[in-house]
Amino acid sequence: MPKTLLESDGFLGLFGGAAVSDALLDEVLALSSRSVAADGGATHLLRRGLMPDLVIGDMDSLSPVDRALIPADRVHPVAEQDTTDFDKALRHVRAPVVIGAGFSGARTDHALAAFTVLSRHADRRCVLAGEDDVIFLCPPRIELEPRPGSWFSLYPLGPVTGRSEGLEWPIDGLEFAPHSRVGTSNRVTGPVRIEVSAPLMLAITPRAELAATVRAFSAAPARWPARA
Structure with missing residues (x-):
C-alpha cells in the first residue's frame, strides 16, 4: 500500500505540468483547501506566488530555479519510471475529492495516460478539470x-x-x-x-459543472476498492 504523504479533510488541488489558464487555476484553487504539485506542476503555483504543500514526482521537469524556492521537506522524489507523475502524486495523497488540472489537455497521449491512472486508482476520487x-x-x-x-x-x-x-x-x-x-x-x-x-x-x-460535480462526487455513497 503506498505511503500517504498528505491527507486532507477538504478537497485537494493537484496540478500537473501541462498548460493551465489562470481562470482554471483560480477555479480549482477556490475549491481546494490544500494543493499538491506533480513535478513541474509546481511552476503553476509558484508563478502566482503560491507555495505547494507538497511536490511529488520524478523531478525531471521541475527546473532547478523553481525547486530551490520550495522547502526541501515539501519535495518528495519518486524515482521509478514505470508510472507518470500524475500516478505518483495521486497514489500518495488522500482527500474526499482530488481536483486535477494540467493533466488532460496538452497532448492526447498524456490525456490517455491520465485516464488510465483514474482507473488504476479508482479508490481515489479524482476529477480532472480541463479548459472545456x-x-x-x-x-x-x-x-x-x-x-x-x-x-x-x-x-x-x-x-x-x-x-x-x-x-x-x-x-x-x-x-x-x-x-x-x-x-x-x-x-x-x-x-x-x-x-x-x-x-x-x-x-x-x-x-461549467466542475464545482457541482466535485460536490456530488464527494457525496456519492459508494466507492471502488483499491486494486491489488
Whole structure:
C-alpha cells in the first residue's frame, strides 16, 4: 500500500505540468483547501506566488530555479519510471475529492495516460478539470444535477454496463466497450443518476459543472476498492 504523504479533510488541488489558464487555476484553487504539485506542476503555483504543500514526482521537469524556492521537506522524489507523475502524486495523497488540472489537455497521449491512472486508482476520487470539460471515473453510483439540455458523455475504458436516469438516451441494458459501444454526446433531461458495474466508465461534462460535480462526487455513497 503506498505511503500517504498528505491527507486532507477538504478537497485537494493537484496540478500537473501541462498548460493551465489562470481562470482554471483560480477555479480549482477556490475549491481546494490544500494543493499538491506533480513535478513541474509546481511552476503553476509558484508563478502566482503560491507555495505547494507538497511536490511529488520524478523531478525531471521541475527546473532547478523553481525547486530551490520550495522547502526541501515539501519535495518528495519518486524515482521509478514505470508510472507518470500524475500516478505518483495521486497514489500518495488522500482527500474526499482530488481536483486535477494540467493533466488532460496538452497532448492526447498524456490525456490517455491520465485516464488510465483514474482507473488504476479508482479508490481515489479524482476529477480532472480541463479548459472545456470535466472528466471523472464513475463510482458505483452517483447523483448529479447538471443543467437540463447540456451534454453528458460516457466513455468506457473496458467492458462495462450500467443504468441511468435523467439522460435522453438511457444506458440500461447496454454493453459498453471501447471497440463496440460508447456513450458520447448524450443530453441531460433532469437530475442524473448513474450506476455502473465496474471502475471502467469515464463521465465527461462541461467545465461549467466542475464545482457541482466535485460536490456530488464527494457525496456519492459508494466507492471502488483499491486494486491489488
